[in-house]
Amino acid sequence: MFHPKGPSFVELVRQGLSSMERGYDLLAPKFDYTPFRTPDDVLKASVEQAGPPGSVASALDMCCGTGAAMRHLRALCHERVVGVDLSQGMLDEARQRLADAPGSAALEWVRGDALELPWREEFELVTSFGAFGHIPEEDEPRLVESIHRVLKPGGRFLFVTGEEPSRLRPGYWMAKAFNAAMRVRNAVWDPPFVMYYLTFLLPRARVLLEARGFQVEVRREALPEQYARHGLCVVLATRQ
Numbered sequence: 001m002f003h004p005k006g007p008s009f010v011e012l013v014r015q016g017l018s019s020m021e022r023g024y025d026l027l028a029p030k031f032d033y034t035p036f037r038t039p040d041d042v043l044k045a046s047v048e049q050a051g052p053p054g055s056v057a058s059a060l061d062m063c064c065g066t067g068a069a070m071r072h073l074r075a076l077c078h079e080r081v082v083g084v085d086l087s088q089g090m091l092d093e094a095r096q097r098l099a100d101a102p103g104s105a106a107l108e109w110v111r112g113d114a115l116e117l118p119w120r121e122e123f124e125l126v127t128s129f130g131a132f133g134h135i136p137e138e139d140e141p142r143l144v145e146s147i148h149r150v151l152k153p154g155g156r157f158l159f160v161t162g163e164e165p166s167r168l169r170p171g172y173w174m175a176k177a178f179n180a181a182m183r184v185r186n187a188v189w190d191p192p193f194v195m196y197y198l199t200f201l202l203p204r205a206r207v208l209l210e211a212r213g214f215q216v217e218v219r220r221e222a223l224p225e226q227y228a229r230h231g232l233c234v235v236l237a238t239r240q
Contacts, residue, residue, distance in 0.1 A: 006033035019191040020134065024065075025089030031066050032097075038068060038129040042160060045223050046234050047072040050125055050158055053103075054078045060123045060150060062114050063131030067094030067101075073127065074103035082108040084117065115142045119150040126150060126157045132200035140200060144208050151239045157214065160223070162231040164201050172198075202233075209237045 007015070007030045015023040024031075031037060047069065050056060057079040061069045064083030073081045085091050091109040098107055112118060114128075114135065126147050135143050147157050165172045175197035186192040206216045214237040222234040 003033040024087035028089035028093045059125040062128040077105040080106045084110045157237040
């Protein structure tokens with residue numbers, strides 16, 4: 001399914017009936033062959049918004065998956081790049097895939113929860129790509145608080161999001177239908193698997209970040225045109 005090297009339908013069903021940790025452990029070896037992975041041109045264009053190569057000391061990639069963003073972050077940073085993820089399987093894949101990543105920054109992998117990051121004022125930059133669907137809406141304020149805590153004063157949170165799509169678009173209703181199916185799945189099946197679409201969109205993301213004292217800048221022209229025309233943009237939120 002998706003790609004000859006990607007997961008089969010049966011494998012995806014097995015993943016979806018597991019816990020989040022176990023599901024992504026199962027998916028990890030084939031994750032990069034699914035449409036769930038953020039495209040490299042999006043990652044490259046986004047990380048470039050943080051500055052030229054070597055201009056950042058330390059960065060944390062939250063929910064790092066197989067390390068796709070960390071490959072770009074290593075060239076940006078001159079001290080350390082840390083990837084944190086709930087799935088040990090994804091971290092193991094990241095460690096293997098980044099063995100040849102260009103750059104000199106030290107690479108670290110930590111198994112952990114994005115809502116309970118274990119650092120305090122250690123990073124100049126926090127990034128996250130494609131992971132907000134795993135954070136329930138009611139936990140988004142906790143997510144913002146967790147990011148604020150690990151950033152140094154003046155540090156930045158960089159991510160990609162967009163406006164809520166038009167209700168006239170079929171994709172909007174497909175996403176809503178998927179979300180409804182996931183809520184039913186989680187109501188009748190244990191353990192839960194948190195995965196929803198249309199999450200942490202503007203303007204809600206801006207409201208939550210500004211409420212915690214971030215200065216928010218939306219860069220609507222940062223991404224390649226094929227993404228920007230669908231309303232996707234890069235957000236840089238600076239901790240005051």
